[in-house]
Amino acid sequence: MHHQRGKDRQQLFLTSLDQMVEKDSWARLVDLFVDALPIHEMGFTHTRLNKEGNLPYHPADLFKLLLYGYRHAIRSANKLADACKINVEVMWLLKGLRPSARTINYFRANNGEAIEKAHQHFVRLLQEWSLIEGQTVALDGTKIRAQNSLKRNFNARKIRRHLEYIDGKMSDYLAQLDDLDEERPTPKRKRERKELTQKIDQLQARREAYEDLAEQVEASPDGQLSLSDPEARAVILHRNIVEVGYNLQAIIDERYKLVVDIFCAGVNDVGALARGSKRVQQVLKRKFIDLLADAGYHHGAELAYAERRGVRPFVAPRRNPPQKEKGFRKEDFLYNPADDTYRCPAQKLLTPELTFRRISSQRSYRVRRYGTPHCAGCPLKRRCTTSDIGRKIERPLHQAYTDRNDQRVARYKEFYRTRQEIIEHIFGTWKRHWGMTYSLLKGKQKVGTEFRLAALAYNLLRTRTILGIDDLRKRLQALLALILPYLRAILGLPAPSFFQKTLFSFEIYRAVSDASFRLKIAA
Secondary structure, eight states: OOOOOOOOTTOOOOOOHHHHSOTTOHHHHHHHHHHTSOGGGTTOTTSSOOSSSOOOOOHHHHHHHHHHHHHTTOOOHHHHHHHHHHOHHHHHHTTTOOOOHHHHHHHHHHOHHHHHHHHHHHHHHHHHTTSOOOSEEEEEEEEEEOSSOGGGEEOHHHHHHHHHHHHHHHHHHHHHHHHHHHSOOOHHHHHHHHHHHHHHHHHHHHHHHHHHHHHHHHHSTTSOEESSSTTOEEEEEETTEEEEEEEEEEEEETTTOOEEEEEEEOSSSTTHHHHHHHHHHHHHTOSOEEEEEOGGGOOHHHHHHHHHHTEEEEEOOOOOOOOOSSSOOGGGSEEETTTTEEEOTTSOEEEEEEEEEEEETTEEEEEEEEEOTTSTTOTTHHHHOOOTTOOOEEEETTHHHHHHHHHHHHHOHHHHHHHHHHHHHHHHIIIIISOOSBOSSOSHHHHHHHHHHHHHHHHHHHHHHHHOHHHHHHHHHHHHHHHHHHHHHHHTOOOHHHHHHTTTOHHHHHHHHHHHHHHHHHO
């Protein structure tokens, strides 16, 4: 008995790349999908050639490479460049092209808007195929690490701690210098004095650098400063673990859990509800939408903004601290929206006194205070308040929207529980299976671009699972058939039979596309 033996490495084989790639391969699907996109209308770089200089890579080829890589957890430009040399499917996908890591990085960093348009184009296509309904969506966020270490992120407290340490060390060195001055000078003590002087100068330079950082932190709107990635901020990844990163927001459709939109928010979810409701309406071209979100998005002004736009929010209410058991609570005061007053248990009216802004737990909201002059002689005062100025009731200006939201969540509990089923699993797919726990690019726009690539690959993969590879291939081929007549008109070729016979030949499609570029240059 012998082990299985391979073939002779020196033997020549008459085998094409096409024969080495499976018919249902992810590479073939990506190739067909990108060919069916109107690449020229999306604003990709180098879709128009210059009359001088070396020929660039076609943007469709680089776009295919990125979509293939993100699906297989290959995001690094260096690894993608290596895959062009060693991965048979990538060699087939790019027809043997070998772009450098620099070229791949440049394409990804400078085509953010075009990639976003490609994602939105596919989302609207999924709407036409009835795979995205747009009636109910879920919004949630996840934290990812940025290309910025925690040591290169500063706030006022951190800088103050560094300055205190420097001042302490300088005091120690100055004290040692004083001791050396009192002793008899020797060569050894002269060396020690020189070393101490150098250390003090170094500490003084560090102190000036931290003072400069303190000025930048003071000028920052949120009191943070990141040196490597200026837009990254210190965020809580989970529990008490703090890293410098981004808060990534995803909007998922309820029917087949497909990604509708991706964007980066602030250090927490405050402010993301209003932005998410606006973006989902713009992407889906739909006004009335039910939006599910967790308690982190519960903010009166955000709920009001969404509801006014036509989005009906279902946001879990925040847990309030336990109310006092004795005396009258706020719930015992009846609010009358008609004249904007409260009626206390003693049947006295509390009218608006002033409106102010309250800031707590990184949240800011406007509050109106109500009071009455009848507290002094009220027989129920002991059960109501011990304050000399009487009982005061505070009501946020958007309390009516908050109350309606809380009532909806309480009434449709089963419907709200579907939120986790809709959105939670996608973050597990990206982080666990695709390794996207950190960003490779810097800045909110570029980080959003990176995850839109992941969302596009995810939607395409999910669509293949839902429709089946054969049905999806037919639909994409039908889209390609719509593009070919457009190219034929550009080239001025009157023979439709040529296109009919080679309707789904993608090599011909690319050749026609490249020929159109050459004609434009000649013109």
